[in-house]
Amino acid sequence: MNNLLEADSVSKKFGNFTALNQVSISVPKGSIFGLLGPNGAGKTTLIRIINQITMPDQGQVILDGEPLQTHHVKDIGYLPEERGLYKSMKVGEQAMYLARLKGLSKSEAKKRLKYWFERLDIGDWWDKKIQELSKGMAQKIQFIVTVLHEPKLLIFDEPFSGFDPINAILIKDEILRLRENGATVIFSTHRMESVEELCDQIALIHESNKILDGKLTDIKKEFKTNTFEIGIRASNNLLLEKELSEKFMVSPANFKSLGDDLKLNVKLSQNDIPNDLLSFLTSKGDVSHFVELIPSANDIFIQAIKNN
Numbered sequence: 001m002n003n004l005l006e007a008d009s010v011s012k013k014f015g016n017f018t019a020l021n022q023v024s025i026s027v028p029k030g031s032i033f034g035l036l037g038p039n040g041a042g043k044t045t046l047i048r049i050i051n052q053i054t055m056p057d058q059g060q061v062i063l064d065g066e067p068l069q070t071h072h073v074k075d076i077g078y079l080p081e082e083r084g085l086y087k088s089m090k091v092g093e094q095a096m097y098l099a100r101l102k103g104l105s106k107s108e109a110k111k112r113l114k115y116w117f118e119r120l121d122i123g124d125w126w127d128k129k130i131q132e133l134s135k136g137m138a139q140k141i142q143f144i145v146t147v148l149h150e151p152k153l154l155i156f157d158e159p160f161s162g163f164d165p166i167n168a169i170l171i172k173d174e175i176l177r178l179r180e181n182g183a184t185v186i187f188s189t190h191r192m193e194s195v196e197e198l199c200d201q202i203a204l205i206h207e208s209n210k211i212l213d214g215k216l217t218d219i220k221k222e223f224k225t226n227t228f229e230i231g232i233r234a235s236n237n238l239l240l241e242k243e244l245s246e247k248f249m250v251s252p253a254n255f256k257s258l259g260d261d262l263k264l265n266v267k268l269s270q271n272d273i274p275n276d277l278l279s280f281l282t283s284k285g286d287v288s289h290f291v292e293l294i295p296s297a298n299d300i301f302i303q304a305i306k307n308n
């Protein structure tokens with residue numbers, strides 16, 4: 001069984017409104033799976049179904065080969081989108097309480113919490129009141145409590161919202177490390193910045209339907225346009241640009257260079273070979289830049305939604 005989790009044709013309605021329409025995902029063991037989509041797409045609804053908070057109308061979820069059952073709750077660490085802590089409790093007290101709910105003994109909970117508090121550089125927060133914490137600070141506590149019992153599946157719903165860029169990097173690195181230590185991770189986001197570095201697999205949900213999924217590298221190959229960004233110093237830039245535009249589709253490129261190079265995006269057709277373009281360029285001048293344009297997760301997100 002290579003998939004830790006499979007959602008099979010899951011549908012969910014709220015009244016007449018279809019929040020999920022036959023959505024299937026497969027999450028390979030040991031992968032980081034990005035559940036992407038605009039606000040209101042249905043990501044949280046799917047995550048709540050996986051966590052058995054909401055029941056699907058149709059379809060089923062399989063965890064490690066078994067249809068979801070109550071006992072699976074302990075196999076999942078879940079950071080919900082709506083995050084609440086008891087305001088009047090102290091940080092350490094609250095963290096201990098939540099850790100004990102996950103079934104850790106008192107001494108084990110304390111040991112692990114101390115370790116994580118040091119790791120995330122918040123060792124001195126133990127006696128602070130929750131109400132003294134900023135949103136991002138409270139989120140760090142919740143992140144710790146989510147991962148503390150080392151479940152095999154971690155689900156983070158919009159984990160980066162509320163974090164400043166420094167803490168977002170910190171959490172991103174921790175997610176990568178958790179995966180290295182054997183966890184499988186699903187996280188949702190409507191912002192694409194974190195996707196490139198984190199995701200092996202993605203599913204894009206748009207208006208309750210899955211419109212794209214697969215390995216991020218495969219999807220990038222599918223969406224690439226055979227366009228090369230080039231920089232060249234030729235004796236006659238104008239003439240070279242004219243010659244290039246007779247053979248290829250060219251448009252101005254927008255990268256920084258130190259000289260007054262001719263900078264262009266050159267789109268090759270199916271039959272053109274990048275090496276031929278490069279040979280042509282080297283015969284015309286000094287090539288300073290030759291890079292294939294690979295679509296970003298953001299480009300793919302926008303393109304897929306536009307095409308849909």
Ligand code: ADP
Nearest residue numbers: 014017019037038039040041042043044045046
């Ligand atoms: P996302 O997490 O992708 O932003 P959600 O799954 O939270 O989206 O919501 C998808 C849609 O379902 C939204 O239009 C939302 O208003 C609706 N929805 C979610 N939960 C409920 C509910 N309990 N009752 C009614 N509508 C809901």
Ligand code: MG
Nearest residue numbers: 043044081157
């Ligand atoms: Mg959501």
